[in-house]
Amino acid sequence: MMGHSHALSGVVGWMAVVPLxxxxxxxxxxxxLGPGEIVAGSLVCxxxxxxxxxxxxxxxxTKTYGKVTETLGxxxxxxxxxxxxxxxxxxxxxxxxxxxxxxALWSELAVQIFVFLxxxxxLQGLGFGLDKNRVASGIINAMVTGGITLALFTAGVNYSWxxxxxxxxxxxxxxxxxxxKMGVPIFWPFYKKRFGQDKGFVTDxxxxxxxxTPLLTIGVIVGTVYLFDWPSLLxxx
Ligand SMILES: [Zn+2]
Numbered sequence: 001m002m003g004h005s006h007a008l009s010g011v012v013g014w015m016a017v018v019p020l021x022x023x024x025x026x027x028x029x030x031x032x033l034g035p036g037e038i039v040a041g042s043l044v045c046x047x048x049x050x051x052x053x054x055x056x057x058x059x060x061x062t063k064t065y066g067k068v069t070e071t072l073g074x075x076x077x078x079x080x081x082x083x084x085x086x087x088x089x090x091x092x093x094x095x096x097x098x099x100x101x102x103x104a105l106w107s108e109l110a111v112q113i114f115v116f117l118x119x120x121x122x123l124q125g126l127g128f129g130l131d132k133n134r135v136a137s138g139i140i141n142a143m144v145t146g147g148i149t150l151a152l153f154t155a156g157v158n159y160s161w162x163x164x165x166x167x168x169x170x171x172x173x174x175x176x177x178x179x180x181k182m183g184v185p186i187f188w189p190f191y192k193k194r195f196g197q198d199k200g201f202v203t204d205x206x207x208x209x210x211x212x213t214p215l216l217t218i219g220v221i222v223g224t225v226y227l228f229d230w231p232s233l234l235x236x237x
């Protein structure tokens with residue numbers, strides 16, 4: 001799928017699991033998901049759903065932070081065996097999830113910076129860039145991303161679920177690729193077969209444009225209406 005479809009699948013995916021995990025408690029992890037956690041998780045999942053394509057030079061995610069993401073992408077491509085190899089495996093999803101969870105245990109500031117970077121990627125993927133003016137687009141994206149991150153921080157969002165949300169977003173990316181003609185070696189490096197190869201629809205073809213992307217958009221709308229307790233959130237008049 002295209003970057004924006006992957007990003008949308010992250011938003012819809014998070015919204016879909018919120019009612020399932022709501023209220024669950026584990027040691028060091030609580031799913032007490034209020035409006036802040038729903039918004040934060042949606043954007044984190046959207047950003048994470050773009051991460052596997054860091055192994056591709058011209059992917060949205062690789063271009064997001066210029067030389068920084070390009071260098072990171074180059075390193076990942078090298079370490080994980082090229083495009084759509086190791087970064088498209090459960091091994092990668094678990095690895096990234098564990099690293100992010102460790103980051104969350106280590107420092108609250110690191111969490112805020114990581115969330116900021118991921119939301120920037122999410123917004124870029126969702127298409128909030130003005131292609132005609134890259135500098136202005138970059139600055140506006142940074143301002144909006146900073147504003148959202150700060151608002152979530154001020155709202156006291158609890159990020160104990162951060163690693164899981166990132167791993168989940170990464171896994172959603174695999175399904176996005178598998179339902180197009182692209183195969184994904186989900187059991188890499190143990191078993192390198194690409195699942196879903198040559199089955200499914202063409203990337204950015206009519207099915208994606210006219211069916212998948214609109215359905216995902218409807219999913220976002222339904223989730224937004226259903227998940228938030230609107231009467232208590234809106235100002236009284
Ligand atoms: Zn991919």
